[in-house]
Amino acid sequence: MTEVHPFYETHRGAMEAAMRERLDLAGAMLRERTHLSDIDGIGREVMDEFEIVLTQMPYVGGAASRMSDFFMRLTGFMAISRVLLRHGVPVPVIGEIERDTYKAQLLTAPKAERLAAGLQFMSPENQALLRQQAAESVTESHQKEFPEDFVYDFIEPGSQDSFEFGINYRACGFCKLAARHGDKDILPNICGLDFDAYATRGIRLERTQTLAGGASHCNFRFSRLAAD
Template sequence: MAGIIHPFYESHRADMEAAMRHRLDLAEAMLRARAHLTDMDGIKREVMDEFEIVLTQMPYVGGTASRMSDFFMRLMGFIAIGRVLRRHGVSLSVIGEIERETYKAQLLTVPEAERFASGREFMSSENQTLLREQAAKSHQNGFPEDFVYDFVEPGPDDNFEFGINYTACGFCKFAARHGDKEILPSICGLDFDAYATRGIRLERTQTLAGGASHCNFRFSRVSKD
């Protein structure tokens, strides 16, 4: 029996599916050369079919009221890709490489001026104020499958502008529920390029997926020479 897609995700379904097809086109050469797959039409169909399953599994975490809804909508498709590649015997390290390079290529299709403007907005004092407020709200457990996190102010000897400690991760919860733990690190790896392509340096030395008590995101601006 087919699952039901939450109305919020259903309203964004066309855009998410278009983004998935774009990713698969960008990944095609890597899938041939590194994963040694040849039936690209078949692989693409299989991934899109798996993505339909992922859409029914995606937890609702508040829609537009939660900044993490966007994370789910942008990155859950990589779960579908990882599942299909594992079924075809592709190693976890190769899956991570293909997904990260594909995501970077997709991000770079956005004009640089637009990407860096988004980065400046993220690093702005106004957004930091918003992040502090959202971090406090995340502890209220309005949605059990959501992320829980704390805003981190830099100390006098720190070289970052601000940080976020994620003490509960929506992707980790999803992976535990649906048997995707082994492909979860490939999702974690996407974070670095997501910020770097917007002119932001992310430093992170531990993750929940790796068994740590929290993910320690630390952000600073990248100087343009």
């Protein structure tokens, strides 16, 4: 059996705990929206599937890469999607359950902590890091070393733009993962999680196209949400 990459193995306990928390939060939604009877059994199936997903997660640079965090946060939803799809739950319903579950999980963190993370993401220092990693992602040497990684450009706003900065993802690690393991149908559900991930941190994400939807790139545009 394929082993879990050592980097992800060191974070395995935290990822499994996050999955169990998600399943607890999703329990009532699963009962109400899927009409499945054995929700505990579904949870066990999801955790078993997550063990498989862990072996499939691509290594993109570990702690040195900001994209590692995305994989560790979101690939668990691939396990949820796979199991619910096997039980006949429609893809749009799966997407709604996952998005509501993820939002509920994100909101368990104190508001001050979430907003501080959002300010850090929008900070000039982080934008400088994003520029640096974007420039590195497109190099031949990086793509050779990490072929499953994201490839992206940092986008500066024009004089008529309302966003503070943007990222155009030209290649997506989740798309590569989904293509390899037959998850293309459920991939858009993973994309949908991005909006709440940023909104709960006080960031407005605008995006009109995705690689998963057949576009040439995903056009992320970021700005600060107005304070409550």
